[in-house]
Amino acid sequence: MTEVTELSRPEGDVPDTREVLLNLGPQHPSTHGVLRLVLELDGEYVARVDPHIGYLHRGTEKLAESFTYTQIFPLTDRLDYLCPPSNNLAFALAVEKLLGIQAPIRAQYIRVLMAELARISGHLMITGALPMDLGAMTALLYAMREREMIMDLMEMISGARMHTSFCRVGGVREDLPDGFFPKIREFCEIFPNRIRDYERLVENNRVFLKRTHGIGVISAEDGIDLGLSGPNLRASGVDWDIRRDEPYEIYDRLAFNVITRDEGDCYARWRCRVEEMRESVRIIEQCLDQMPEGPFQVDMPTIAFPVDKDRVHCSMEALIQHFDLSAYGFKVPKGEVYSAIEAPKGELGFYIISDGSQKPFRMKVRAPSFVNLQALFGVSNARYLADMIAVLGSLDPVMAEVDK
Amino acid sequence: MSAKTPLNRAPIAERFGGAIEDLGFAHGVHAFAAPPETIVELCRFLKEHPALRFDFLSDICGVDHHPEAPRYEAVYHLYSLPNKWRVRIKCRLGDPPRVPSVTGVWRTANWHEREAWDMYGIRFEGHPDLRRIYMWEGFEGFPQRKDFPLRGYRDKLNPFGAEGPPPTQPDLATRNIP
Numbered sequence: 001m002t003e004v005t006e007l008s009r010p011e012g013d014v015p016d017t018r019e020v021l022l023n024l025g026p027q028h029p030s031t032h033g034v035l036r037l038v039l040e041l042d043g044e045y046v047a048r049v050d051p052h053i054g055y056l057h058r059g060t061e062k063l064a065e066s067f068t069y070t071q072i073f074p075l076t077d078r079l080d081y082l083c084p085p086s087n088n089l090a091f092a093l094a095v096e097k098l099l100g101i102q103a104p105i106r107a108q109y110i111r112v113l114m115a116e117l118a119r120i121s122g123h124l125m126i127t128g129a130l131p132m133d134l135g136a137m138t139a140l141l142y143a144m145r146e147r148e149m150i151m152d153l154m155e156m157i158s159g160a161r162m163h164t165s166f167c168r169v170g171g172v173r174e175d176l177p178d179g180f181f182p183k184i185r186e187f188c189e190i191f192p193n194r195i196r197d198y199e200r201l202v203e204n205n206r207v208f209l210k211r212t213h214g215i216g217v218i219s220a221e222d223g224i225d226l227g228l229s230g231p232n233l234r235a236s237g238v239d240w241d242i243r244r245d246e247p248y249e250i251y252d253r254l255a256f257n258v259i260t261r262d263e264g265d266c267y268a269r270w271r272c273r274v275e276e277m278r279e280s281v282r283i284i285e286q287c288l289d290q291m292p293e294g295p296f297q298v299d300m301p302t303i304a305f306p307v308d309k310d311r312v313h314c315s316m317e318a319l320i321q322h323f324d325l326s327a328y329g330f331k332v333p334k335g336e337v338y339s340a341i342e343a344p345k346g347e348l349g350f351y352i353i354s355d356g357s358q359k360p361f362r363m364k365v366r367a368p369s370f371v372n373l374q375a376l377f378g379v380s381n382a383r384y385l386a387d388m389i390a391v392l393g394s395l396d397p398v399m400a401e402v403d404k
Numbered sequence: 405m406s407a408k409t410p411l412n413r414a415p416i417a418e419r420f421g422g423a424i425e426d427l428g429f430a431h432g433v434h435a436f437a438a439p440p441e442t443i444v445e446l447c448r449f450l451k452e453h454p455a456l457r458f459d460f461l462s463d464i465c466g467v468d469h470h471p472e473a474p475r476y477e478a479v480y481h482l483y484s485l486p487n488k489w490r491v492r493i494k495c496r497l498g499d500p501p502r503v504p505s506v507t508g509v510w511r512t513a514n515w516h517e518r519e520a521w522d523m524y525g526i527r528f529e530g531h532p533d534l535r536r537i538y539m540w541e542g543f544e545g546f547p548q549r550k551d552f553p554l555r556g557y558r559d560k561l562n563p564f565g566a567e568g569p570p571p572t573q574p575d576l577a578t579r580n581i582p
Contacts, residue, residue, distance in 0.1 A: 054538035062548050097431045227512025245488050337431045364465040374515050
């Protein structure tokens with residue numbers, strides 16, 4: 001454990017000798033990044049917790065104000081780096097609403113397919129990492145094996161394993177490559193059995209059960225009050241999924257179940273995510289079956305690069321537009337938009353104010369992990385220091401997204 | 405991306421009358437402009453009215469409209485889980501910006517308000533613990549204000565920063581960690 005520090009107190013406040021201040025982090029494996037928890041300990045009991053964040057603050061929102069809309073995509077990749085396609089999608093949707101355009105149907109299927117692959121990749125991380133935090137290393141190693149398959153698929157689509165930046169305003173960057181369909185079909189066939197493997201590894205493990213069952217219970221009312229969203233809130237019995245309730249892209253054409261649990265404890269949060277991976281595989285299979293042929297980008301020379309590169313080489317107007325688009329970006333009409341999607345961690349919203357120029361006047365990211373982390377204040381039944389680790393692991397915050 | 409039934413605006417108009425300006429519906433969100441002194445009452449009303457039930461606070465953020473006046477704005481995004489409506493409340497603030505805190509209505513407002521304070525210097529009155537959240541204790545200035553340079557001010561830790569001393573912030577009260 002990390003060093004014990006006495007922090008400054010208001011004058012006249014004599015520290016109770018029974019209580020110890022403990023710094024957990026910012027460099028500690030179980031804090032999933034650079035989170036620092038200042039814990040007030042009474043023996044093994046946690047009397048108070050004060051999360052300190054900001055160690056990874058990069059000023060995404062400030063930077064975005066000086067970037068063109070296309071340049072912002074790589075910034076969004078670096079929010080929740082376990083699932084960049086979801087972040088790209090959320091941002092693209094917000095800008096498209098301001099522009100009043102919609103991506104072609106094929107592009108929408110590609111985006112949803114990638115977002116669901118990303119959801120599996122993000123959920124795999126916690127499926128393995130929560131047992132690892134509690135001492136069971138094996139599950140994480142198996143989860144990484146399957147995550148590697150997703151990484152390979154991402155590399156096939158976009159050339160990048162992690163920071164794909166594949167979305168564009170008005171579509172995606174390229175069409176799916178040759179030979180992609182057999183690969184992803186193979187993944188969809190293998191993966192559900194692998195989920196069963198993780199469950200068999202962990203779900204009857206007595207140590208894991210003892211440390212997650214009934215620990216860190218968050219009631220539905222508390223969860224809503226604390227702003228929890230996504231699987232964290234669904235594990236408390238709130239039946240809310242933005243994919244179903246405010247369908248974006250082509251989610252209204254897909255059949256999937258919204259997974260909820262009633263317990264609201266660490267185990268329920270873990271369990272919700274494991275079952276959501278099964279639903280994601282179903283969604284991917286439907287996307288593959290339904291995906292039509294067609295363009296992968298809107299045919300608007302002022303917003304998207306021409307699909308046919310020869311046009312740029314042969315026509316002067318097309319060359320000028322291509323240069324203009326790469327050098328200055330495109331203008332977005334004046335207005336405001338708040339657009340939220342169901343990201344793997346919860347409600348990911350982009351609030352963009354446009355002043356009619358090529359750069360956003362203000363971009364606010366409603367990062368789900370930032371809000372979910374606050375729930376550390378609202379848990380009950382997590383009295384031991386060791387329970388704190390289980391609660392933190394089960395809330396699944398990604399510090400890059402918390403700190404923006 | 406909208407709910408099946410449109411937002412029922414009648415109770416809000418009935419209760420607040422002319423104090424709240426209706427900015428209309430765009431991109432799935434209904435927007436209102438409210439003066440800062442009504443914000444807590446309005447939020448509580450939207451949350452507790454049986455026909456509205458905006459029980460989920462999505463987001464609070466600050467906006468700097470420099471050099472316009474009034475310069476600052478606090479923007480609240482609310483969501484109604486039962487009715488699936490979204491509402492945006494825009495609250496223009498003068499300089500120095502002050503607005504009552506809604507932490508008494510939703511606990512989740514705590515960190516959102518700390519972030520707006522940290523980045524824009526908007527003081528949320530009645531907030532239980534208004535400390536900086538991203539920047540370190542003792543940082544001077546509010547980095548997301550439009551007059552704060554993108555690369556910060558030049559000092560011994562930041563050789564690439566802009567010229568000029570950081571502006572003094574008389575009301576910059578950063579308290580020690582308890």
